[in-house]
Amino acid sequence: MMNTSRLTKISLLLLAFAIALVVMDRRSDASWSEDQNRGKSTESERRTDSNAERMLAEGKQTFRFDTFGDEAFWSDALQLHRAIAGANLGGVGTGVSPKTALAVGLKVDTDALPGSLVSQLKHGRVNLDDPATTLALLKLNAVVGVKGSFNVDGSLKSVGITCALCHSTVDDSFAPGIGQRLDGWANRDLNVGAIAALSPNLQPVAQLLGVDEATVRTVLQSWGPGKFDAELFLDGKAFRPDGKSAATLLPPAFGLVGVNLHTWTGWGSVTHWNAFVANLEMHGQGTFYDPRLNDPVKFPIAARAGFGNVRSNPDLITAKLPALQFYQLAIPAPAAPAGSFDPVAAGRGAVVFNNQAKCSTCHVPPIYTEPGWNMHTPAEIGIDDFQAKRSPDERYRTAPLKGLWTHQKGGFYHDGRFSTLREVVDHYNSFLGTNLTEQQKADLVEYLKSL
Numbered sequence: 226m227m228n229t230s231r232l233t234k235i236s237l238l239l240l241a242f243a244i245a246l247v248v249m250d251r252r253s254d255a256s257w258s259e260d261q262n263r264g265k266s267t268e269s270e271r272r273t274d275s276n277a278e279r280m281l282a283e284g285k286q287t288f289r290f291d292t293f294g295d296e297a298f299w300s301d302a303l304q305l306h307r308a309i310a311g312a313n314l315g316g317v318g319t320g321v322s323p324k325t326a327l328a329v330g331l332k333v334d335t336d337a338l339p340g341s342l343v344s345q346l347k348h349g350r351v352n353l354d355d356p357a358t359t360l361a362l363l364k365l366n367a368v369v370g371v372k373g374s375f376n377v378d379g380s381l382k383s384v385g386i387t388c389a390l391c392h393s394t395v396d397d398s399f400a401p402g403i404g405q406r407l408d409g410w411a412n413r414d415l416n417v418g419a420i421a422a423l424s425p426n427l428q429p430v431a432q433l434l435g436v437d438e439a440t441v442r443t444v445l446q447s448w449g450p451g452k453f454d455a456e457l458f459l460d461g462k463a464f465r466p467d468g469k470s471a472a473t474l475l476p477p478a479f480g481l482v483g484v485n486l487h488t489w490t491g492w493g494s495v496t497h498w499n500a501f502v503a504n505l506e507m508h509g510q511g512t513f514y515d516p517r518l519n520d521p522v523k524f525p526i527a528a529r530a531g532f533g534n535v536r537s538n539p540d541l542i543t544a545k546l547p548a549l550q551f552y553q554l555a556i557p558a559p560a561a562p563a564g565s566f567d568p569v570a571a572g573r574g575a576v577v578f579n580n581q582a583k584c585s586t587c588h589v590p591p592i593y594t595e596p597g598w599n600m601h602t603p604a605e606i607g608i609d610d611f612q613a614k615r616s617p618d619e620r621y622r623t624a625p626l627k628g629l630w631t632h633q634k635g636g637f638y639h640d641g642r643f644s645t646l647r648e649v650v651d652h653y654n655s656f657l658g659t660n661l662t663e664q665q666k667a668d669l670v671e672y673l674k675s676l
């Protein structure tokens with residue numbers, strides 16, 4: 226007869242065996258179902274993926290082509306379309322030929338041109354001195370950031386502007402100013418002021434600013450290429466205390482994902498600023514709320530005009546903000562092309578950047594701005610406070626440095642005060658007292674060019 230202790234041992238063994246079987250079975254079940262699901266996704270994941278695709282496509286369309294109804298300003302009020310067409314084509318003045326358009330930095334998108342036109346262009350059979358050619362290009366939607374509408378008789382009815390005007394350029398693959406689109410690149414050739422100054426009627430702007438039209442023209446002509454003054458319509462300050470233009474450089478609109486505050490002076494998030502620009506700068510029709518603009522001392526023009534609380538009916542902007550933000554955040558900063566910098570020196574420069582030169586304390590890789598509240602007083606970076614004071618927080622935002630190589634024209638810092646990267650490095654070296662050697666400075670510049 227088996228004793229009880231033996232019986233217990235056997236039952237325990239059997240039990241352990243049974244448990245082992247169950248566990249093994251579960252394991253193979255799990256790995257089997259993982260195999261089945263590899264490469265597949267759940268319904269909710271698929272919804273997210275297709276949402277992302279749709280938002281990208283919609284946002285790109287908005288960024289490139291949407292005027293948000295700003296024709297009401299540029300054409301109905303300022304009559305800019307009449308200056309573009311010229312007197313011979315139902316407008317006023319000599320009109321804007323493609324040569325003139327290219328000279329003020331407008332860009333032509335070759336992907337919008339039919340093959341026949343490209344070959345005519347190649348053979349010099351297109352008249353680039355004739356405003357009629359400009360109208361033909363507008364009809365093809367080939368002028369980056371400018372959208373024309375036409376009457377049935379073919380005359381130009383109105384023009385409006387899009388985000389791409391200032392934040393896109395072309396790769397010059399066909400000719401200077403003519404090529405494929407580069408979304409997000411700052412157009413540092415674009416002379417926004419000269420283009421706006423073509424408008425036959427600047428009275429609406431003069432009225433808003435409380436000055437005469439001649440003054441408005443002088444101010445617009447003072448900006449120069451690659452610059453715009455987004456704060457002029459808020460505070461009416463056209464010139465700095467030193468007499469130079471108060472306009473700032475057009476920044477790139479790529480590589481912004483992960484960056485908290487935007488614009489040179491950190492006005493807000495990407496979507497805050499998109500709404501700001503679409504309503505207050507492009508003069509589209511939408512909704513905008515920012516009670517910081519109600520300050521009559523700091524922003525006398527904006528407070529008087531009620532820019533802190535804009536409501537339009539219909540609202541042509543708000544529904545487009547989500548996809549617009551999504552697209553902008555998706556545009557990567559382009560990598561520096563091989564040959565545009567010395568990789569060995571750049572490697573040494575990275576060490577300088579992250580150590581002795583102290584750059585990475587503010588420009589934290591890989592986003593090159595601070596994760597968090599990325600703002601600094603003018604005193605912290607050793608410059609004057611004029612532009613900072615024109616913004617709510619009175620600080621400068623740590624500029625994200627990716628893709629610096631694409632916007633060397635026009636200089637660096639918000640107003641282009643340093644014309645080369647070497648000047649930027651010299652400024653920091655003396656301001657921060659970092660005692661960099663000549664070699665270290667040169668290496669640091671190569672590193673900045675490589676970002």
Ligand code: HEC
Nearest residue numbers: 387388390391453455474475476487488489490499502503
């Ligand atoms: C007339 C030229 C112009 C147009 C059109 C324009 N912008 Fe800008 N954009 C600027 C300037 C100038 C700044 C810098 C403003 C400042 O710092 O005060 C800027 C800043 C920005 C920034 C901040 C970039 C950064 O470094 O943080 C974003 C984002 C942006 N614009 C997006 C847009 C979008 C989206 C549109 C269309 C709805 C648009 N912009 C239309 C000139 C323009």
Ligand code: HEC
Nearest residue numbers: 489582583584587601605621622623624637638639649653
């Ligand atoms: C205290 C924080 C801080 C430190 C340290 C710092 N930066 Fe900056 N950097 C800024 C801010 C803020 C701006 C924006 C200035 C403006 O808007 O005019 C800026 C702007 C720049 C720009 C101009 C970007 C553009 O788009 O024009 C460059 C280049 C730059 N920094 C490089 C460096 C280098 C190199 C170092 C180290 C030698 C460094 N920074 C150290 C805060 C800092």
